[in-house]
Amino acid sequence: MHEEIGEQQADITRLLLHHIHAPLAGTQLIRGVLPVPPPAEAIRIVTGSEHACAPDELIAYEIPLRTDDGLLTAYDIIGILRSVLTGTHFHPNDRVSTMMGMRLVRVEQTDVEPAADTPDDNALRILRTIACPFIEDQSSTRLRGFLFTGQDRFRLYLDTTETPGVVATDVRLSGAITALTAALPSLITEEERWTADDSDPHCSRAVDLTHW
Known part of the structure; x- marks a missing residue:
């Protein structure tokens, strides 16, 4: 079970790398991906503007990975983050805390309608699948x-x-x-x-x- 989550965290990290350059929404980029340790089944995505690296310039969003339909993919995570980063969202106090000096928001998937994939998202998925096919034998x-x-x-x-x-x-x-x-x-x-x-x-x- 833990290895399944670890593998998913690694896969999500790999597929989100381009967002250190390409904004998720507005001027918000991914400034970090943090692997939540077991037994939690979640991932934390750190967002901020270009060049942001001080904890008070960053916000981390913790997203549970397991749903009734299985594990979330990187594309699901992108949709959730875009929805959270756009518009007005109220986060109850019990879902907001501080972690490593930065604000941590625990996202409840039931409260968020994920943003739809854009044509560029789908183009990138096609190109990535062709140019970087999955290889069974991964690096150690x-x-x-x-x-x-x-x-x-x-x-x-x-x-x-x-x-x-x-x-x-x-x-x-x-x-x-x-x-x-x-x-x-x-x-x-x-x-x-x-x-x-x-x-x-x-x-x-x-x-x-x-x-x-």
Whole structure:
């Protein structure tokens, strides 16, 4: 059950990546995708304007992944977010809290009518299916989420077949990016690099590669 949700979180993250450039609604971009740990079956999408990375500039929306009809897809998530980000929506106090310094809103799907897919959404789905077909044999290192944490800092949420749990990996957005991405799968399994980050509930351990 937990692996099913982990796989869905990874799939949603992969399919939402283009929205760090393409606005979801108005000027709102995706600034992070956070994998909610089990036993919760949810995902948190962090939104903000271009270049926003300070917690008080961001809002995270927690969306349950399981419905009576099965698991939500990335396309379902986009429709829900567009609906929430447009128009006026009242969020009861018991659904609003603070997480990692940012506002966290828990979205009830029954209260939201998802926005319809746009022609561009459907075009992207067709192109992605043809250009990036599903491959059964995936990499041993899986991207479960990400978060912009500074103008030159980026947190990756990764898991691997070699270590349990999610590893929050901090990297710089400048420097030897090609070498870093090639070395990531081995670097995050080196136990001497592991630290705890009690401020982040989305990871089991953290690795700081900002000086690598």
